[in-house]
Amino acid sequence: MTEADMTAGRHPHETERLARAALTHIVEPGDEHAGRALRHLGPTGLLRLLAEPGDQPPLPGTGPDPAAEPDLERALPDTGPQRLASWRRRARTVTPEHDLDRIARLGGRFLIPGDPEWPSQLDDLGDTRPLGLWVRGPADLRTWALRSVAVVGARACTPYGAHAAATLAAGLAERGWVVVSGAAYGVDAAAHRGALGSGGATVAVLACGVDVPYPRGHAQLLARVAEQGLVIGELPPGGHPTRSRFVLRNRVIAALTRGTVVVEAPYRSGSLVTARAAARLGRHTMGIPGPVTSGLSAGVHELLRGEATLVTDAADVIELVGDIGELAPLRRGPVLSRDLLAPDTARVLEALPGRDAAPVADIATRAGTHPDHALAKLYELHSLGFVERRQDEWQLTNRRTEPSNARHGGT
Template identity: 65%
Template structure:
């Protein structure tokens, strides 16, 4: 019988942002500082075009701001030129995304009133798709060789398993993670505290260019904007919100990487840390996290177990299997009862093995066939091969001889 039910009506797509809103948000990226929840409330209350109107008309009032601060924002508003910024972005190969665009990552809504006004994005990949399968690797700029090695090792493993490695483009752990992901042929994104057309730090000009060509560069700030200490700190909230988890590899007690990790915890994301030497000040902040909300990880598989799909378990880490591990319980007890040194009688071995003489003899002959012991008349002794292991041995007692 044919199906007479009408096809389901598709859900209407959200309306695309208007050009007026887009232009207003471009202007606001020059006027507002990132991460200010007060200006975020204005944006939520008045909308982008309404807020821009308030900031460009002196007869409009805005709540929660001093007259001096409002005057400073209005002074910035007089210098905005959205068309110029769009032209600069186009020259750099960048685009401007705002909420409502198909490429806008929905998880940024978790930031509430500190959600970015918009994002300048440089690179060909789809940001929304990449963000769904991304993990942040952050840490010390002045990292140790150990920290750089761990960052590269884990970033390589993540990239090989199809995860996007997200970091801040800085020296140290950030750079090691980006380079390793690129070298593995994987995906990486750098979130900057300056314009996407500006290379900072200067020593990473080549690296940032490679990321722009093979991955993504992101920034809240418009083209040509310079970084400040405040902007670095606020940038970290986007790293935390955009990704499924944040991994810290080396961080001192006062570290921007810890800010990222705490943002991740507050947003309900996974927070992870790689332990370092207990004596290393560069790992002191990580150890503090591990005593609290963070999970200890040592490789990419353990990261994926936390942030990946159900059932993606990391392999169990075990030491190498040695022949002694394969012995049956009786033979293992007899072997453990044999002292290092001179041959000993069966009776002494049976006493220390807490078993009968007959069972001890059976165990000794099994051990002899496997090369663990050798017979010397009525006595038994460990072979030279067996005594080379680090298995603990009891000392020979007078009554054994």
């Protein structure tokens, strides 16, 4: 820290917070060039290099230092002059104190690496790690992120996709998991509403400022999320969304969570970007299948052919991302009463003709057993309601359903 920083009475970490807040105005989210510069120079050092002679520095003590100019080439060896000029133009107008006051008035905060609430799993993004996160909402982001799942998918989803996303999110929330999504139309909104409707926790990751309701139709939804959950973003208050910012936002969703579930996605879908980013980061990637005739499920099915795991409900998801022993229930079809018969009894039952009656000797031959043994089993089957006797022959009982009294398979 510079001498001016120390004499200003600020703690070094708070000076870094101001610098990072300023940089969220200057560089785009996920900019690797800026990430490399931060590793070499730190936030205040980068601001110093971006301040040109005659400019008002964004922070005390971060004015231009001609002696440090050689560091610029070392810190930004691959950064083109146009990018650098853009950064310098933006650096002339930033007012980080104003942004921090604005987020405080909204009841929010600006988190940076080193804060107790900073989710350390975001550090897996390396040089594309967020400079910081602007946050609205009462919960602790670090605590919530440790037990979170992303649910993403198509904006123009079908009723099936909306139902699947809402049901999945509700099931996760009821089991104490945080549902993370991007607050877009379609699957994202259904996921947030499913979690909120069950009284659970949800986080909306925006590609704009956390004070900007986008899409506008979700103003009420985002207000509910901010009240009951968390609304977070990399852009400072007032920041507007762009196509590239939506794509870059997805890496934060992937890194923040234990796994990503895709519910409906065509081949060209931002949710597939999220899923593939999750896979690169070593997170679980999952997909809910849809009709093979639906183009909105084509991207999900392509994921399932590769790195993703097929899931159908919250129990399947938790078995993958949860702790050891959190297993999904065993899934099987209905148990029929004939499934409970002992093997030799079942063989005698299977030896009876489908429509006609047959003598005991023929039944025994088909079952591969002695006639006396076959007769004993026929009487057992008769008591259970499977067969009936016609004089000296036996036939299957004429019934549409399994007998309700068949509870065990005899001896």
